[in-house]
Amino acid sequence: MYRPKHRAPTRRRPTLTPAARTAPVAAVGAVSLAMAAVLGPSAYADSQFTSGQGSHQGKHDKPGKHGKPDKPGKPGKPDDDEHVHDPTATNGGSALPGDAGLSLKQLKPTAQPTTPYEMPFPCGQTWSGSTRAGHSPSVRSVDFNYPGGDHGMAVVAAAPGTVVTAVVGKKKPSYGQYVVIDHGNGESTLYAHLDSVLVTVGQVVSAGTQVGTVGDTGNAYGDHLHFEERLAGAVVDSWFHGSRFPMNSSQTSQNCGQVPVTDIPLAGDMYGGKSAEVMVYRRAKPASFHVTRTGIKERVIKIGNGADQPVLGDWDGNGRVDPGVRNPASRVFTLQVKRDRTEIKFGKKTDLPIAGNWDGTGAWEIGVRRPGSGKFLLRAADGTVTKISLGDADDLPVTGDWDGNGTTDLGVYDQTTASFTLLQTDPLGTQYTVVIPFGVPGDVPVSGDWDGNGITDLGVWSPETATFNKRGAVAPTAAKGRVKHVQFGRPVER
Ligand SMILES: [Ca+2]
Ligand SMILES: [Ca+2]
Ligand SMILES: [Ca+2]
Ligand SMILES: [Ca+2]
Structure with a gap:
């Protein structure tokens, strides 16, 4: 089912936008173990959640x-x-x-x-x-x-x-x-x-x-x-x-269990254990990250409110991801390291926040996925912006270090076809895409280094069962993988 590594560029659909050549070229050999251990942020599913709520309301209409x-x-x-x-x-x-x-x-x-x-x-x-x-x-x-x-x-x-x-x-x-x-x-x-x-x-x-x-x-x-x-x-x-x-x-009474969908799945190494913890961002008031810790009670980090979008990144470059949120109305990212908060205004109201180590050194930078245009906008620490086209208008962003070189790479997940499209860079700096089917239609993508080998792995979260399905393999593009399930978060009631 999985495509071999380093195959020729795959055109998923005739409309697939070719990868821009302006993306930062990976610095081969500049592998930072500390950076490799930190993981990409994952998924946002506002559109899906909104439609889920809508259909539910309709049922009771x-x-x-x-x-x-x-x-x-x-x-x-x-x-x-x-x-x-x-x-x-x-x-x-x-x-x-x-x-x-x-x-x-x-x-x-x-x-x-x-x-x-x-x-x-x-x-x-x-x-x-x-x-x-x-x-x-x-x-x-x-x-x-x-x-x-x-x-x-x-x-x-x-x-x-x-x-x-x-x-x-x-x-x-x-x-x-x-x-x-x-x-x-x-x-x-x-x-x-x-x-x-x-x-x-x-x-x-x-x-x-x-x-x-x-x-x-x-x-x-x-x-x-x-x-x-x-x-x-x-x-x-x-x-x-x-x-x-x-x-x-x-x-x-038509108060019939219209529990609003609030959980958004994410993953990242928050504690320096190299492998990624799975977590959900619960969009309540106040909102909070709920992080799994093996053998330990879940940790709750209150940040943001119900309308905010979660984003994870290593804001201080210490090798562990920190929580963040973006307020879509004000377009302000709030990046939190312990008690310090940094605010950066970036993107449009309809954008989805992402973060990664775009330059492969030090702390992570922010960016956005622009739904509709199929573009990523990566913001460097100095404020300059790199635009990269990948995937379709309604694809969800997914980020991670697909090759373990310390630079965060991009990808998208198509919820209709349940497949990832990862943007890869070969040793000569040429970019190509690899399509990896995983999950079932409607799943929400999550990425994280499940085995702690420095290469980000793929996963999905099922909104119906609140289950993370983690694809275990040496690399996300590897043919063989074993799936591990972790139930965490609140399922969607449909
Ligand atoms: Ca950190
Ligand atoms: Ca950086
Ligand atoms: Ca990389
Ligand atoms: Ca891995």
């Missing part, structure tokens, strides 16, 4: 059931009409300026939030939501009741986010036991009067993660969930599944 409207105030089940929320409570909500004293009918509806909220109950449950005049802190707050009885029912996160408040204590006033989740963009949700709280401050939650159970703690006269969607701390209209919640109605 059924209209919610709307039952008959509920009477405000729930006769026979009075609740917190009279109470005033404790102003000293952390993250207590407020009414929007101008909302105070007005009924919901007199208020202008608020705009659709950025956060894709679902109802704060498990998939398929139908709850009625109501408000009433004087509902504190805002008439836009929703009191939810369950027809079969509320007490002890699961309350789940309406969207992914980070728990910023978790008040525990059955005697707490006002909201009683409650949780606030920050969803970014100034948006947050509040879940109040809980009978139990099952999350802690700082915990990163997915949509559907249980945060507690329904109760009547605090200023409530009967079990119910008091729920608020907030913008900058002020209560706004609640939206679920892309629609404004019609107050005093029943709706079925």
Whole structure:
């Protein structure tokens, strides 16, 4: 299946762009063992992840059931009409300026939030939501009741986010036991009067993660969930599944495990053990690298946020890779060595970050893969840029030292054909490509020196099973290879 080493240039497709001749020519013989031990960064799969999320949402794109409207105030089940929320409570909500004293009918509806909220109950449950005049802190707050009885029912996160408040204590006033989740963009949700709280401050939650159970703690006269969607701390209209919640109605939860895909696989030698650790970058808030260490608990390095793209490189040239991220909006790379952070602005918003030792000496440099154009842009330490064409518009970048000479080489992975195309340089400096089929369509490429021989090896990560399949061979272009599997990271739910 694998092509022999040093075969003639392979044209994978008629559209394959010939390798540019302007790429730095490898310095043959300048093998640095230290540098050879460090590995290329790996894969980015934004486009795939985005489409995966989209298709998942589509699957649940059924209209919610709307039952008959509920009477405000729930006769026979009075609740917190009279109470005033404790102003000293952390993250207590407020009414929007101008909302105070007005009924919901007199208020202008608020705009659709950025956060894709679902109802704060498990998939398929139908709850009625109501408000009433004087509902504190805002008439836009929703009191939810369950027809079969509320007490002890699961309350789940309406969207992914980070728990910023978790008040525990059955005697707490006002909201009683409650949780606030920050969803970014100034948006947050509040879940109040809980009978139990099952999350802690700082915990990163997915949509559907249980945060507690329904109760009547605090200023409530009967079990119910008091729920608020907030913008900058002020209560706004609640939206679920892309629609404004019609107050005093029943709706079925479509909070059906739309766990956003957050893990991006990478590999590199972070600890000087020569062989590469596999890791994932988990795009939560805050985001973090989760690194495997044989026999040791996984290490978590917090850096970046959910929208950032991970990049690994040896920023200080000590032979071990360091974490980095790129913010696509600001185009700024943040390269971290211990507590020092270096920021470099490079590339376009739609670019994917890469890094490698382009010149074969000292620390690594950064670069980008430009989707659409099929080009790599390699940035030298002095800021000069080398452009190299390789692969198709939608190929994913993969980097590594394919020949072990200490200079990082380029490659791409085509997710449709499940094949790598590696750019090689022969001893005379002539460049050619080698195609190596590996993995199955949809896999995400990862490269790393699995055996620590100084030559970067190939691998893929299966999003369905969160499994790294590491191709073990003397060189990535070698015909024979044994595959080792390591399950790590969170699988995509489809
Ligand atoms: Ca380093
Ligand atoms: Ca360098
Ligand atoms: Ca090389
Ligand atoms: Ca190797």
